[in-house]
Amino acid sequence: MHKRNTKRASLFIVVPLIAAAAAAVAVPGCSLNESGNIAAMGTGDLTAPPLERVAAGTPSPCGGTTMTESGAAVIARRPYLQRVTAHDAVLVWTASGATGATVVVTTPEGAPVAEAPASLDASAPLPGGRAQWTAAIDGLAPATTYCYELQRGGETLMRAGGFASAPAPGTGARVRTLVIGDSGGGGSDQRALYGQLETVPFDLMIHTGDIAYDHGTLGEFEGKFFDVYGALLRRAPIFPASGNHEYDTADATAFREVFVLPENGQPGGRERWYSYDWGDVHFVALDTERTGAEQAAWLEADLAANRLPWTVVYGHKPPHSTGDHGSDAGFVQFFVPILEAHDVDLVLSGHDHHYERFKPQHGVLYVVSGGGGKGTRDVSGGPITAFAEAVIHCVVVEVQGDTLTLHAIDAVGREFDSAVIQKAAAVSKSRTPVPAGA
Secondary structure (H helix, E strand, O other), X not given: OOOOOOOOOOOOEOOOOOEOOOOOOOOOOHHHOOOOOOOOOOOOEOOOOOOOOOOOOOOXXXXXXXXXXXXXXXXXXXXXXXXXXXXXXEEEEEEEOOOOOEEEEEOOOOOEEEEEEOEEOOOOOOOOOEEEEEEEEOOOOOOOEEEEEEEEOOEEEEEEEEEEOOOOOOOOOOEEEEEEOOOOOOOHHXXXXXXXXXXXXXXXXXXXXXXXXXXOOHHHHHHHHHHHXXXXXXXXXEEEOOOOOHHHOHHHHHHHHHOOOOOOOOHHHOXXXXXXXXXXXXXXXXXXXXXXXXXHHHHHHHHHHOOOOEEEXXXXXXXXXXXXXXXXXXXHHHOHHHHHHOOOOEEEEOOOOOEEEEOOEOOEEEEEEOOOOOOOOOOOOOOOEEEEEOOOEEEEEEEEOOEEEEEEEEOOOOEEEEEEEEOOOOXXXXXOOOOOOO
């Protein structure tokens, strides 16, 4: 493995990142993509203050998750959050029987907020007498913590804990995003990194694809995603991008069934590509298995309509990579000119099983984060590579006011690289948000 680190430059006002690169030694098994390096051997730029961590298992203001005997008898896939905004949220779960449930929402002090009845999700048929249910929760205030539980017929099935709504735009509120990619191997690498994810404070989670190996089947999603990350998904929403392994099964049908995603990608991109806002950040999820003119036209229109000061774009296949798969020509052809023309701040990708941060290209910071738990692969580095490491890891992106900070953390808990973008002013401009279901 070859790793490089250079001083970072950008068209924005960027905090200088000064680091020393360490030589790395290839570890047997890297190229086998079954198990990899859980500890980074090199160190990139650590100029930025390290991410503040929390103790694993720290309870929320709502307490821990408790399941009643009645709940254990019927609930299969435990509740998880989707499409959380500043004013509403969707809760999803699966259960046996033909009767739904009601989500009861309160403040941490116990004051009632809302009751959301469940609806049967007919678009996600399940075997074995189970059904997928969704509940739309509305009437929320921005940046507020809420507690929730599932009830059926007045009986509590599960106290699931709490979550926080998104902050309103224009407030400069901190937004912390957890990023993983290529995670769902079901092995020791994935479990090792999960132990560190429990110590990372975050508001929302994004996935750069290849969520459930090897073929993105429903059973693989159950065992290698929901069974692993369930506790995290009950307290914060995930907004994933699909990878090539999801498309191994029925045109990524299982991916679109288990996730209830924003539907603003127009008919051809429904739950394939989409965008959403969280505080002062506009997020765009791309589908790199369907790269082409249709998605590019949608991306152009979406970014042209955005008025938020920060923009983060992510998808599976990378426009820049010096790993086994390399740079994706379709991404470069159809998306890169649009991203650079619209001053996108950060582009996150997976596919290659390593970490690689590039020198900003035309003002855009590109990062490969494909070390979420399915082994590592060698990375060579190249002329525009700032730092690279073949390591199991996650990335945390913090945005607050006029500063974006990226933290890379390995599976033993060491922060091994960082990057900072400082804008002269990050003042939110008025924009009518696109509804999540539009």
